[in-house]
Amino acid sequence: MKGLCTVLAATSVVLATGCQAKEPPTQVVYRFDDHRFLELKGWGCEGELWYTDTLRGIHTRPVSQFYRIFTKKFVHPSERYIAIPTWDDPGTIISKDYGKTWSPQFFSVGPNEPDGTNQPSYEDIISFTVVNDQGFLQTKHRLYMSSKPFEDPRILPGGPGIAYTVDDGMGNKVSGKLDPRSPGWAWGMVYMTKQGLEGSTQQLKANWQDLPDSVPDVKGYTGWEHMQCNMDAGK
Numbered sequence: 066m067k068g069l070c071t072v073l074a075a076t077s078v079v080l081a082t083g084c085q086a087k088e089p090p091t092q093v094v095y096r097f098d099d100h101r102f103l104e105l106k107g108w109g110c111e112g113e114l115w116y117t118d119t120l121r122g123i124h125t126r127p128v129s130q131f132y133r134i135f136t137k138k139f140v141h142p143s144e145r146y147i148a149i150p151t152w153d154d155p156g157t158i159i160s161k162d163y164g165k166t167w168s169p170q171f172f173s174v175g176p177n178e179p180d181g182t183n184q185p186s187y188e189d190i191i192s193f194t195v196v197n198d199q200g201f202l203q204t205k206h207r208l209y210m211s212s213k214p215f216e217d218p219r220i221l222p223g224g225p226g227i228a229y230t231v232d233d234g235m236g237n238k239v240s241g242k243l244d245p246r247s248p249g250w251a252w253g254m255v256y257m258t259k260q261g262l263e264g265s266t267q268q269l270k271a272n273w274q275d276l277p278d279s280v281p282d283v284k285g286y287t288g289w290e291h292m293q294c295n296m297d298a299g300k
Contacts, residue, residue: 087299089106089107089108089112089299090106090107090108090298090299091104091105091106091115092104092105092294092295092298094110094134094292094293094294095134095139095141095288095289095292095293096288096289097141097142097144097288097289098142098287098288099287100118100119100120101116101117101118101119101120101144101164101288102116102117103115103116103117103149103292104117105132105134105294107130107132108299109296110133110134110294110295110296110298111131111132111133112130112131112132113126113128113129113130113132114126114127114128114132114149115127116147116149116160116164118163118164121163121164123163123164123165125160125164125165125166125167127149127158127160127164127167128149128151128158132151133151133152133153134151134152134292134293134294135149135150135151135152135193135292136152136291136292137150137190137191137192137193137291138191138192138193138290138291139192139193139194139289139290139291139292140192140193140194140195140196140283140286140288140290141194141195141196141288142195142196142283142285142286142288143195143196143197143198143199144163145161145162145163145198145214146159146160146161146195146198146199146200146211146214146253147159147160147163147164147195148170148193148195148200148211150193152187153187154187155172155184155185155186155187155190155202155209156169156170156171156172156184157169157170157193157200158170159253159254161214161252161253168254170211170254170255170256171254171255171256172184172209172255172256172257173250173255173256173257173261173262173265173267175257175261175264175265176260176261177207177209177257177258177260177261178206178207179206179207183261184209185202185204185206185207185209189204189205189206190202190203190204191203191204191205192280194280194281194283196281196283197214197281198214198253199211199212199213199214199253200253200256201277201280201281202256203280207258207260208258208259208278208279208280209256209257209258210256210257210258210276210277211252211253211254211255211256212250212252212253212255212267212270212272212273213252213271213272213273213276214252214253214272215252215271215272216248216251216252216272217248217270217271217272218271219243219245219271220243220244220245220248220249220270221245221248222245223245224245226242226243226244226245227242227243227269227270228240228241228242229241229242229243229266229269231264231266241266243266243269243270249266249267249270250267252272259276259278262276
């Protein structure tokens with residue numbers, strides 16, 4: 066009887082070992098340069114997204130599950146400000162500290178699109194470029210961008226604020242003030258078009274002024290221009 070129990074126990078160990086789930090594959094899906102890259106851990110090109118900067122010793126997880134790669138042109142030489150796009154969504158996940166921490170990006174409220182909506186469809190996206198700590202989302206209709214990478218000193222704590230007088234659209238003048246106690250959007254976190262900027266108090270801030278009309282030229286870029294993923298990895 067004792068021998069039978071030993072055989073059964075050994076068989077159970079073999080069966081348990083054979084039924085253990087395989088570890089999901091991890092593959093590099095994007096390279097920014099020679100020391101920064103994105104890895105996707107998961108089956109069928111869907112799962113966790115990891116960011117690594119070997120030069121700064123940074124290894125973080127911007128997305129914990131269900132991430133799928135961005136399929137449009139993607140050029141990203143910027144290092145401090147990082148914006149990672151995803152599949153079937155115009156939004157991104159953003160870091161402003163070299164990839165140490167991450168937060169979701171938003172689109173401004175207002176008529177950014179010709180039809181009056183505030184954000185583009187994924188199908189209309191042509192490219193996404195992040196250069197000089199500023200993001201540029203080119204679509205078939207408009208150019209979306211983040212603010213310049215700084216806060217207007219007038220709305221920082223202790224600043225004087227920004228007083229303004231605008232036309233309310235009905236011929237009346239309306240006065241107000243952007244106060245340091247409620248300065249509005251932080252730099253780099255909101256994307257909007259120049260058309261959406263018109264009529265917004267954000268245009269009063271220095272970091273939303275003198276914006277380009279087209280995506281800036283990127284020279285000397287050594288990273289990838291598209292994400293890539295092997296659907297059969299790990300099989």
